[in-house]
Amino acid sequence: MEDNCIFCKIAKGDIPSSTIYEDENFRAILDLGPASKGHALILPKKHAENLFELPDELAGKAMVLAKKLAKQLQDGLHADGVNVVQNNGQAAGQTVFHFHMHLIPRYNGDTVNVAWTPGTLTEEDKKEILALF
Numbered sequence: 322m323e324d325n326c327i328f329c330k331i332a333k334g335d336i337p338s339s340t341i342y343e344d345e346n347f348r349a350i351l352d353l354g355p356a357s358k359g360h361a362l363i364l365p366k367k368h369a370e371n372l373f374e375l376p377d378e379l380a381g382k383a384m385v386l387a388k389k390l391a392k393q394l395q396d397g398l399h400a401d402g403v404n405v406v407q408n409n410g411q412a413a414g415q416t417v418f419h420f421h422m423h424l425i426p427r428y429n430g431d432t433v434n435v436a437w438t439p440g441t442l443t444e445e446d447k448k449e450i451l452a453l454f
C-alpha cells in the first residue's frame with residue numbers, strides 16, 4: 322500500500338466505492354467520471370504504478386478479468402461494443418498512478434472519444450522500430 326494512493330485505498334476497501342467485482346487480487350469499480358454508462362475500472366489490490374511495474378502473473382489475470390467483466394457489462398447494458406483501455410504515463414493520459422484498466426461500454430452513435438487520426442508509417446520509422454526487436 323502506497324501512502325496517498327487513492328486507488329490503493331479504494332482497492333483495499335478503506336474508501337467506499339461502487340464495487341462490481343472483488344477477489345483476492347482485484348477490485349473492479351464504477352468510474353466516478355464515466356465516459357459512458359457502465360464505465361468501470363479494474364484495480365489490483367497490490368500497488369503498481371503502471372503496466373511495467375505490475376507482476377506478469379497479475380497482468381495476465383487482469384486481462385482475463387477484463388474479458389469477463391467487459392462481456393458482462395456489454396451484455397447487461399445492451400451495449401454495442403466495449404473499449405478496454407489502459408494508460409501508462411502522463412503523456413498517455415494517465416492521471417492516477419496506480420495501474421488500472423478501463424472498461425468502457427460503447428453505444429452506436431455515442432460521442433465517446435477513444436480515437437486517433439491515422440498517420441503514415443515511414444520507411445525511416447519502420448527501419449528504426451524493426452531494429453529494436
Ligand code: AMP
Nearest residue numbers: 327351352353354355408414415416417
Ligand atoms: P487514467 O486517466 O487512465 O489515470 O484514469 C483515471 C480514472 O479514474 C478516470 O477515468 C477518473 O474518472 C477515475 N477516478 C479518479 N478518481 C476516482 C475515484 N475516487 N473513484 C472512481 N474513479 C475515479
Ligand code: ZN
Nearest residue numbers: 326329368419
Ligand atoms: Zn496504489
